[in-house]
Amino acid sequence: MDSPTTYFHWGFILISLPNLLVIAGMVVLFAIALVAPFPHGGKDDGRN
Amino acid sequence: MDATSKDIPEPAGESANWTLRVRRYIDRLLPMDHLLPDRQPYYVGSWVYVFGVVTIAALVWVVVSGVVLSFMGPQWWHVSSLGRFFNSLHFWSVQLFFIFMVLHLWGQYFMASWRDGRAATWLIGVVIFGVSILTAFTGYLSQQNFDSQFIAINAKDAMNGAGIGAFFNVLNFGQMYGLHVMLLPIGVTFLVVWHIVMVRTRGVVKPIDPEGASKS
Numbered sequence: 001m002d003s004p005t006t007y008f009h010w011g012f013i014l015i016s017l018p019n020l021l022v023i024a025g026m027v028v029l030f031a032i033a034l035v036a037p038f039p040h041g042g043k044d045d046g047r048n
Numbered sequence: 049m050d051a052t053s054k055d056i057p058e059p060a061g062e063s064a065n066w067t068l069r070v071r072r073y074i075d076r077l078l079p080m081d082h083l084l085p086d087r088q089p090y091y092v093g094s095w096v097y098v099f100g101v102v103t104i105a106a107l108v109w110v111v112v113s114g115v116v117l118s119f120m121g122p123q124w125w126h127v128s129s130l131g132r133f134f135n136s137l138h139f140w141s142v143q144l145f146f147i148f149m150v151l152h153l154w155g156q157y158f159m160a161s162w163r164d165g166r167a168a169t170w171l172i173g174v175v176i177f178g179v180s181i182l183t184a185f186t187g188y189l190s191q192q193n194f195d196s197q198f199i200a201i202n203a204k205d206a207m208n209g210a211g212i213g214a215f216f217n218v219l220n221f222g223q224m225y226g227l228h229v230m231l232l233p234i235g236v237t238f239l240v241v242w243h244i245v246m247v248r249t250r251g252v253v254k255p256i257d258p259e260g261a262s263k264s
Contacts, residue, residue: 022147030151033095 078249085248091255096159099152106148107240109141111233118229122192142184149177161253169246176239183236186228189218200224 006017015023116134117125124131153173162170188199200218207213217223 026147026151030096030154033099033151033155036095038093038095 078245082251083245083248089252089254092252096155097252099148099155103145103148103152104240104244106141106145107236110138110145111237113138113141114229114233126193142187146180146184149180153177159253160256163253163256164250166246166250166253169243169250172239172243172246176236176243179232179235179239183228183232186224186232189221189224190228192221 008015008017008020113134117131117138120131120134125135126132156170156173185203189196189203203218204213207216207218
């Protein structure tokens with residue numbers, strides 16, 4: 001906990017490992033949300 | 049007697065009192081079946097539409113834990129085990145708030161949800177994002193520990209460089225704490241309510257190419 005974290009440095013991009021993991025997790029979660037089946041998501045002619 | 053407003057005949061004409069005109073305006077702008085709908089179009093059946101409501105749920109936890117922290121004070125949230133639990137609850141609910149707000153932003157960006165008269169809804173969302181960042185920054189300054197002192201000492205140069213150091217003094221704990229627990233949360237909450245009302249008013253935006261439509 002007291003030691004500094006790992007940083008990645010590509011050109012002008014400098015990002016810590018924890019921040020990179022959070023962003024990667026968000027991208028994965030977003031992709032899952034796009035493809036995962038939604039319960040009770042059948043056809044509905046409700047308001048649009 | 050169980051008299052409701054439906055039992056009482058309304059005065060005819062536009063010359064009626066202002067409360068009636070306001071009520072009619074609200075009825076036209078946002079009928080109750082739009083404010084609290086029980087059905088949604090079929091394309092809303094996707095997990096992408098859940099990100100926004102998870103953001104609101106996280107905001108509720110942020111506010112609730114923040115109220116407890118402000119009531120008990122820094123000595124409690126730094127020393128006692130229950131205080132540290134609520135401190136962590138506040139911190140992690142903020143993390144979830146930002147994560148799901150950005151996921152909601154991605155979803156709305158890729159479906160271009162500013163279409164069909166929803167530009168104001170999108171812009172209010174942008175302002176919520178900005179005010180939330182300001183609230184988070186003042187939160188870091190309100191921790192009452194070495195971390196907040198380190199951030200304040202470094203941030204003051206950025207504020208002075210931007211020319212707003214005289215009005216926004218990050219070394220002034222009272223000002224930062226007041227902004228964090230009072231003005232900015234009121235702003236975020238008000239804007240979120242406004243955002244939701246606008247979403248309910250217009251309904252969810254249609255997909256860019258709805259299923260079975262516009263085959264060219």
